[in-house]
Amino acid sequence: MNKQNKGYHLEKVQKELQFSGSFYARKGNEILQGSNGFRNYAEKINNQLNTRFSIASGSKLFTSIAICKLVETGEISFTSRLKDCLDMDFPHVNDQVTIHHLLTHTSGFPDYFDEDTIDDYEALWHSRPMYRIRSPKDFLPLFQHEPMQATVNSSFQYNNSGYILLGLIVEQIATCSFSTYIEEQIFHKAGMKKSGYFELDRLPENTALGYIEEPVGTWKTNIYSLPAKGGPDGGAYVTAEDMVLCWQALTDYQLLSKEMTQLFLKPREVVSAEQNIYYGYCGYMELDDQNEIVKYIQMGYDPGVNFRAVHYPTTKASVVVCSNTSEGAYELLKEIENMLT
Template sequence: MKLNIIDRIENLQSNNQFSGTAFVKNEDQVLVDVSYGFANRSEQIKNQTETRYGIASGCKLFTSIAICQLVEEGKISFDSTLRDCLDVKFPHFDETITIHRLLTHTSGIPDYFDEEVMDDFEDLWIKNPMYHIRCLKDFLPLFQNENMKSAVGERFHYNNAGYILLGLVVEQASGFAFTDYVEKRIFKKAGMLDSGYFAFDSLPERIALGYIDNSDGTWKTNIYSLPVRGGSDGGAFVTATDMGRFWEALMNHQLINKSITNQLLTAHTEVKEDSFYGYGVWIEKHENLISKYHVMGYDPGVSFHSAYFPNSSFKVVVCSNKSRGAFDIMKGIEEELSKITFNKTSI
């Protein structure tokens, strides 16, 4: 099986020039740990197991866990309203918006980057330079005074602004800066010692620079395409092995208790047939059984997919420092894993 997966990855990599790391683990056995391409093209520094990759929206799950920890401590509840949790004025927002609605992308608030009407993330920084976006409150002018996009609970609308608000709730309830909170209360507890929220203008060692390839063969890095520092809607850096440790910590209830973990992993809203959203995590079902929990992230110069398969305990992580590539590798790995017959358990 190990050879089949690696052969499949090799074939896909040769077709799409995948740059990044693919990691597959089952229980304590690492089945796949392969890397391709360069973390730094100019210096010809290769990607490797210890390379730290940006994961874009893949870290919304970290934000959800932070909220769940605060719920577990009794500081907030999933039914708490935004206005009761955050001392910030939103003149046109519905006052009934709850933490649950923000977690499930059903709040109806406007997004600062609305994927239904915008194509290019870089367009955001024409009027609002990315080098001014260093903390969560810096995002507020991008959406704070806008009108509601839809009624609360009317539909699922993937929403980055909602997760900015959740991060601000974490800051107000905990007294910590959001990134400090996650690094201390999630990364450290999960043993993710190489992961963090690093600023583009003070990056540590072993970072994979994100690359944007042009059709004429030229390229550029993504340092002028994203906020200086990531936050509660995306932008952390992780290693593939750290992400594997994260899934283990989450599923073993090291981060939040079993009851609240089950709430986080509940399919709260249907996005499309057999595809659902929990709290910060995508959920796929097959014949009404949960087959996969997964997260993903796409930014200029970043593509990321990671999944936990509950019927087999497989953990898969695919990190790339290019705008495309992770999806194809993830799909290939899943197809190889699907050839194995697992005993299904009802959810």
């Protein structure tokens, strides 16, 4: 299938999926890109290639890179204990929790959004004013005084609170806001000119509103379903192309040294033995039967947000799909993957 036919096919797939968002894929000199749907439903303003989308937990990649940068400077280590890194009181937390545990979701720390017991992120804000959640410290009342959820160094258990703590460590060491550090030390260096941590009530131009489908078939925006500003566990805004630039900068050693990048990309925790899915400081990855990395996997989901991305280390192919609704990104990603690989 030539590039023109691929383009026609992907336009058809987007229509069939009723996909709302944009995608960008690159393998060598081949680029596939496109967009569909509206970034503003009421005004019928189309999504475009340069539209910015929230990527929810896809942002954890940036938090991990930031921590690795601070390890490189010697200000912390992966074995540094949480209690030695933050001037804050966590009365019920095990003293042996380390940076490594937080990065790999093995800390047993109380998670403010435990997906095993809560299935609706929007429900968190029914009794809490989401408009006051604008910095990492604002999340603390959700979990600071809760008991441990599991033992330290237990099996992988996805944990958002751990990444809030990592962001607080970044702020304490860097003496600036978490979002400022990420924007200056990662986005600017990777050439991600359109990316940032934006507030829902102060969104810049070309930014998609997130939409949630209601039971009766109508749509509402997600402005009351998410924190007013994303934090270390998720909520950055990017363009699809910017995320490809991030992976390019990372694997070209523009963000971390070669040695640190290799540590960053290394598999560490088993997530699913049956599917050969592992987790490392960089996030999820799929291994083959010879324990070689097939691809790195990013995903993010919030009400009105759906983000999927993969990077293949052997071919350096990257595929990024951003959506401002809750469905469709994964299905479109698989279609593009099949074309490129």
